[in-house]
Amino acid sequence: MIKRTIYIGTPSYLKLKDQQLLVQDPNGSEKGTVAIEDMALLVLDHYQITLSTQLLNQLQSHCIAVITCDSHHLPFGVTLPLYGHTEHSERLKHQLEASEPLKKQLWKQTIIQKIKNQEALLNLYNRVAEPMETYWEQTKSGDSTNTEAKAAQHYWKYLFPEFQRHRFGQGPNNLLNFGYAILRSIVARALVSSGLLPVLGLFHKNKYNPYCLADDVMEPYRPFVDKMVVNYVNNNGKTNELTKDVKAYLLGIATQDVLIDGMQRPLMVAVTTTTASLYKCYAGELRSIKYPELD
Template sequence: MIKRTIYIGNPSYLKLKQKQLVVQEPESKEIVGTVPIEDIALLLLDHYQITISNQLLIKLQGNNVAVVSCDEHHLPFGMMLPIYGHSEYSERIKHQLSASEPLKKQLWKQTVEQKIANQEALLNLNNKLSEPLAEYKLTVKSGDTTNREGMAAQHYWKHLFDNFSRERFGSAPNNLLNFGYAVLRSIVARALVSSGMLPVLGLFHKNKYNAYCLADDIMEPYRPFVDKLVFNYVNNSYRDNFELTKQTKAHILTIATQDVFIDGVERPLFVAVTTTTASLYKCFTGELRQIKYPELD
């Protein structure tokens, strides 16, 4: 079953009743919607006047639901996940902790290669210059010591959008990309916890202030799928101003159900991420030598 992403953007009281998330209008007490807890993967809270019961939070955590709160810019700011999400949690953490540096460098190499391959595919889909990326992809070294990822990104952003500079706080569509990446990060972090791993222990990212280093690693090959969604949205719209409206957010939130090709089959991105994190754990145990990542086509 495909899990759902639930977005709450109005003043609301959220509570639990009969294993359902109940959304209630605070003043009139009117019930405006209910969703079975077991159907939810991600709950996005985007209003300062949202109240959520602790009983509901506990039930959400018990079902590995990522609860994400947004800031004043309406961008995902904080994330709540269960402490553990797998019955073999301690055993799996041991394997993650014992992973050698050479192994992590090889896994990062695979990650960068697939990210560049997906960037190349997106440029090709839109008849953009992609030739340099093919060379970068073939020359990635263990640990990406020659920074092929950065070189590829420089070319990629120069050619994907017209007159565009990729900056975290830059002009649109940077805001749309930031929102999509934040949602993607939450999906990946949830999958890592569900697979019994700590999102904080990265392969490459090691910022001591970052609690989601591994999520930031594993999401890299998935970023071009967000780029594709945003690119199509921008280029199929007649507007010049792209604000993060509720309509825009609703469109970007469909990233979770976008079909991707992984491990020989087509799956929703949300399911594909779980395939990736499961394969990562098997790489830590020695059962696999290659992480399973999606291919953009």
């Protein structure tokens, strides 16, 4: 069963009742319920939302990512349990003992698949894609020649005409930022479920970043967010406002079908396949991470 993403953007009181999330308005009137076991993400996008500790504990016991948004309505923080797998200590042992050559090879695989997916997206919209094949073919262990950045320059130049990718730039940067933040939370949740620490990255090592591994693993998935944003812009034009409808559309990234390991799977399920294969690489059971292919 596909887990649900729940978005709450109005003043609300959230509590646990009969193993369900109960949503009440400030006057105490019931607005709705959702079974805890059906949820994967809970997005809180209002400063006047209150939730009980009992509910929070239950959400954590089911490895549900609770995402809070900032004043710009962009995902700002995520709450996850300290562990989400019965073999947590055993799996951490393999992650901590992973060698640098192994991590460099896994990062190479990650960048190759990211560039391949970017190439596929450019081809899908009849953009100039020829140089992308050269970039992923030339990617070396640890991406020592920085082909990721070279490919990105070409990719953004042709994906959106007259566009510059900036964190706080004009639209559709806002749409991309929102989609990436949700994607990051999905990946972090899957890593915890697979018994891995999101803080210990393959490539990213920023001491201020608690989700280095999530930032690594999400790279080949970014073009799936880009695809949703391109489709939105093509149908609605660029917008600098993250409306309720825009956010509802982008939250659908979790259920987008992707091709992974020869099968079509919802993205949220595919991410779990990826993180499970990453653990097997750490443990010496696999040599390659299973990543999605954009078709």
